[in-house]
Amino acid sequence: xxxxxxxxxxxxxxxxxxxxxxxxxxxxxxxxxxxxxxxxxxxxxxxxxxxxxxxxxxxxxxxxxxxxxxxxxxxxxxxxxxxxxxxxxxxxxxxxxxxxxxxxxxxxxxxxxxxxxxxxxxxxxxxxxxxxxxxxxxxxxxxxxxxxxxxxxxxxxxxxxxxxxxxxxxxxxxxxxxxxxxxxxxxxxxxxxxxxxxxxxxxxxxxxxxxxxxxxxxxxxxxxxxxxxxxxxxxxxxxxxxxxxxxxxxxxxxxxxxxxxxxxxxxxxxxxxxxxxxxxxxxxxxxxxxxxxxxxxxxxxxxxxxxxxxxxxxxxxxxxxxxxxxxxxxxxxxxxxxxxxxxxxxxxxxxxxxxxxxxxxxxxxxxxxxxxxxxxxxxxxxxxxxxxxxxxxxxxxxxxxxxxxxxxxxxxxxxxxxxxxxxxxxxxxxxxxxxxxxxxxxxxxxxxxxxxxxxxxxxxxxxxxxxxxxxxxxxxxxxxxxxxxxxxxxxxxxxxxxxxxxxxxxxxxxxxxxxxxxxxxxxxxxxxxxxxxxxxxxxxxxxxxxxxxxxxxxxxxxxxxxxxxxxxxxxxxxxxxxxxxxxxxxxxxxxxxxxxxxxxxxxxxxxxxxxxxxxxxxxxxxxxxxxxxxxxxxxxxxxxxxxxxxxxxxxxxxxxxxxxxxxxxxxxxxxxxxxxxxxxxxxxxxxxxxxxxxxxxxxxxxxxxxxxxxxxxxxxxxxxxxxxxxxxxxxxxxxxxxxxxxxxxxxxxxxxxxxxxxxxxxxxxxxxxxxxxxxxxxxxxxxxxxxxxxxxxxxxxxxxxxxxxxxxxxxxxxxxxxxxxxxxxxxxxxxxxxxxxxxxxxxxxxxxxxxxxxxxxxxxxxxxxxxxxxxxxxxxxxxxxxx
Numbered sequence: 022x023x024x025x026x027x028x029x030x031x032x033x034x035x036x037x038x039x040x041x042x043x044x045x046x047x048x049x050x051x052x053x054x055x056x057x058x059x060x061x062x063x064x065x066x067x068x069x070x071x072x073x074x075x076x077x078x079x080x081x082x083x084x085x086x087x088x089x090x091x092x093x094x095x096x097x098x099x100x101x102x103x104x105x106x107x108x109x110x111x112x113x114x115x116x117x118x119x120x121x122x123x124x125x126x127x128x129x130x131x132x133x134x135x136x137x138x139x140x141x142x143x144x145x146x147x148x149x150x151x152x153x154x155x156x157x158x159x160x161x162x163x164x165x166x167x168x169x170x171x172x173x174x175x176x177x178x179x180x181x182x183x184x185x186x187x188x189x190x191x192x193x194x195x196x197x198x199x200x201x202x203x204x205x206x207x208x209x210x211x212x213x214x215x216x217x218x219x220x221x222x223x224x225x226x227x228x229x230x231x232x233x234x235x236x237x238x239x240x241x242x243x244x245x246x247x248x249x250x251x252x253x254x255x256x257x258x259x260x261x262x263x264x265x266x267x268x269x270x271x272x273x274x275x276x277x278x279x280x281x282x283x284x285x286x287x288x289x290x291x292x293x294x295x296x297x298x299x300x301x302x303x304x305x306x307x308x309x310x311x312x313x314x315x316x317x318x319x320x321x322x323x324x325x326x327x328x329x330x331x332x333x334x335x336x337x338x339x340x341x342x343x344x345x346x347x348x349x350x351x352x353x354x355x356x357x358x359x360x361x362x363x364x365x366x367x368x369x370x371x372x373x374x375x376x377x378x379x380x381x382x383x384x385x386x387x388x389x390x391x392x393x394x395x396x397x398x399x400x401x402x403x404x405x406x407x408x409x410x411x412x413x414x415x416x417x418x419x420x421x422x423x424x425x426x427x428x429x430x431x432x433x434x435x436x437x438x439x440x441x442x443x444x445x446x447x448x449x450x451x452x453x454x455x456x457x458x459x460x461x462x463x464x465x466x467x468x469x470x471x472x473x474x475x476x477x478x479x480x481x482x483x484x485x486x487x488x489x490x491x492x493x494x495x496x497x498x499x500x501x502x503x504x505x506x507x508x509x510x511x512x513x514x515x516x517x518x519x520x521x522x523x524x525x526x527x528x529x530x531x532x533x534x535x536x537x538x539x540x541x542x543x544x545x546x547x548x549x550x551x552x553x554x555x556x557x558x559x560x561x562x563x564x565x566x567x568x569x570x571x572x573x574x575x576x577x578x579x580x581x582x583x584x585x586x587x588x589x590x591x592x593x594x595x596x597x598x599x600x601x602x603x604x605x606x607x608x609x610x611x612x613x614x615x616x617x618x619x620x621x622x623x624x625x626x627x628x629x630x631x632x633x634x635x636x637x638x639x640x641x642x643x644x645x646x647x648x649x650x651x652x653x654x655x656x657x658x659x660x661x662x663x664x665x666x667x668x669x670x671x672x673x674x675x676x677x678x679x680x681x682x683x684x685x686x687x688x689x690x691x692x693x694x695x696x697x698x699x700x701x702x703x704x705x706x707x708x709x710x711x712x713x714x715x716x717x718x719x720x721x722x723x724x725x726x727x728x729x730x731x732x733x734x735x736x737x738x739x740x741x742x743x744x745x746x747x748x749x750x751x752x753x754x755x756x757x758x759x760x761x762x763x764x765x766x767x768x769x770x771x772x773x774x775x776x777x778x779x780x781x782x783x784x785x786x787x788x789x790x791x792x793x794x795x796x797x798x799x800x801x802x803x804x805x806x807x808x809x810x811x812x813x814x815x816x817x818x819x820x821x822x823x824x825x826x827x828x829x830x831x832x833x834x835x836x837x838x839x840x841x842x843x844x845x846x847x848x849x850x851x852x853x854x855x856x857x858x859x860x861x862x863x864x865x866x867x868x869x870x871x872x873x874x875x876x877x878x879x880x881x882x883x884x885x886x887x888x889x890x891x892x893x894x895x896x897x898x899x900x901x902x903x904x
């Protein structure tokens with residue numbers, strides 16, 4: 022069925038659900054034009070009136086000093102026949118029950134509090150107290166927005182002071198209490214109504230919402246009245262059967278302009294007429310066929326109802342109205358049917374608590390009454406002894422702990438924990454929790470938290486029923502990754518921003534992935550956490566379950582998270598403050614490796630240290646050629662083999678972002694655990710690939726030798742000797758022993774070298790193994806270092822260099838290249854030069870070589886000893902340098 026919307030807009034009044042009787046502060050006028058002769062405080066009592074006010078006290082507080090400036094005992098007075106009681110200026114009309122001189126109520130930042138019979142009296146000049154408190158309004162003006170924080174932290178914890186705007190209306194205005202939903206209240210600015218019903222504004226949702234439900238017609242037919250704001254297009258109203266959670270029927274309609282529209286609904290096919298669910302979706306009815314499954318698309322609005330014996334399933338309730346309660350039918354349903362009207366002034370939707378049982382008003386403003394509920398904060402507060410922080414500050418809600426993948430197929434222990442850094446009860450009004458699919462970049466779940474509060478320690482839990490959350494969501498709702506969970510502060514759904522990942526109002530975000538899936542979330546990280554790697558929730562990290570837990574307060578900083586055991590509603594199980602390992606952790610290998618499918622090469626860094634060494638506090642810093650820095654915090658510990666691999670590869674212990682041309686890599690220890698290598702950090706080890714003086718200054722060390730490229734190998738492997746530590750070019754060996762020069766791959770040498778300029782003299786300083794290795798590397802270009810020739814004897818006599826021994830290699834390929842160079846016929850000495858004294862003994866050389874500078878010049882080879890591939894990292898083997 023398709024029908025069109027073309028009716029005019031209507032306004033809603035306030036309504037309140039029947040609860041226990043109570044006395045509240047319902048209206049305050051603290052600032053009148055000119056001489057302040059119309060000030061008042063209005064109380065309202067819901068119950069039998071008139072009623073005695075014996076034992077009740079009003080206390081007026083000054084926000085600048087947080088102390089009482091006026092105390093009024095209400096004993097001996099009564100409410101009027103309508104339940105109102107007014108304290109105010111003597112010239113006020115109607116005349117107040119207790120008269121005050123003009124200008125008696127201060128303009129703010131201030132507060133007015135109502136105390137019950139059992140309270141500890143507060144005298145004038147005494148400090149604010151929460152003992153015996155029944156109700157309070159804390160207010161301020163635009164000229165002093167932050168001044169009432171201290172009063173609010175005691176009288177209305179979790180709520181900000183109300184700003185009374187003296188320029189909001191022409192003439193005078195007052196602060197008026199209005200009902201939102203369930204037992205939630207708020208304040209609005211409106212024209213003063215002393216001793217009369219408050220003038221509460223209607224809600225103004227931007228889209229389409231359920232305005233009235235009337236299912237009392239004959240043959241179980243009825244109507245659902247929809248109110249349309251600024252929305253157009255095709256919508257579907259879907260009726261679910263609660264016994265099967267399947268679609269019973271769906272009706273399509275077209276919205277063209279603002280107005281009210283009645284959609285016919287037939288409930289005859291329901292198995293249980295006392296219980297059902299209505300959901301409003303964007304899209305045609307063909308998307309919601311009869312007997313179709315419960316849609317996991319988030320509805321625009323929903324109304325779920327049942328009686329005490331027939332309640333909707335948890336799955337239906339958690340999917341359609343997460344965190345809200347179903348509408349409870351009265352005993353008269355079977356005879357009178359269901360008719361409920363939206364009367365709460367809250368702007369949020371998907372909340373049956375906004376509707377109350379009222380007479381029908383088809384096509385007209387709902388027939389709502391003003392007051393039948395008590396405010397949420399009407400309770401007795403006790404002194405906790407804690408000093409509460411100001412509410413107005415730079416802190417806001419954070420994502421604190423996330424469990425996206427609990428053990429077993431049921432996924433019934435997933436949760437998301439929010440936290441306010443104040444550590445106190447805080448209002449979650451205008452906070453949205455959004456879940457985004459990393460493969461499509463689209464929002465797949467959006468949750469409005471208006472009307473909720475954190476607990477007294479600042480925690481708020483959203484999750485599966487097994488973890489006892491504040492808002493329950495269906496099991497397996499949170500996707501395992503690659504995905505993102507994002508927190509926004511917004512007056513409208515963040516998804517309304519468009520198809521791309523929302524940015525407006527962004528408070529915090531966690532982008533996470535499983536092993537091997539991090540490449541699919543690059544667009545999410547670019548928008549939400551630019552320059553950072555997605556978090557890896559490794560299901561094998563701990564023996565039981567694990568979560569991503571915040572261990573730092575920096576918002577939008579993924580480095581603040583660690584993998585820990587779950588601690589819902591408790592302090593996160595963060596590792597202790599990192600301490601520098603007792604034994605050295607060093608860089609073991611650096612190079613390029615292919616992925617599992619061999620389709621793409623990427624860089625890797627391998628660390629080594631004692632087995633099972635915690636790595637908390639370690640940071641790898643990558644320096645670009647222009648000295649730009651990328652900090653990558655290291656988490657976890659070395660394996661049983663002492664190795665730890667950082668790479669953009671599913672085999673790695675930790676991911677590595679895509680890197681351009683590098684100038685250096687530094688292993689740093691940061692004791693604060695901030696994830697950034699700073700001035701107080703300790704440099705443990707480094708590799709430098711550039712002679713840029715900027716890098717030398719950044720590393721605070723005068724590096725004398727540099728590695729320019731990876732030469733013919735794809736990896737630089739750390740190799741130890743009896744003296745210095747060398748870096749050897751070889752094939753990559755991530756998670757395997759390094760390929761270092763070995764006697765297993767050796768070539769014999771017995772050489773005579775005689776440059777024409779007779780520059781080789783015993784004791785001249787250039788007759789060394791290092792110089793011999795340099796000469797071989799000039800010819801070989803295969804990664805020869807002094808470690809390769811550590812077993813070769815080198816001596817000089819009469820302008821000639823003699824070498825005898827074995828040249829080591831790292832592989833058969835390198836040995837073959839060395840042998841080829843040593844046996845090159847063009848470099849053989851003449852027979853007359855073949856007999857030379859070597860070490861005091863006459864030798865006959867089977868293979869000899871004379872290498873002249875002239876020959877090197879002809880071949881275009883210029884010897885620069887400092888350029889060969891052997892960079893010293895420390896003065897002692899296996900010991901990192903101290904900078």
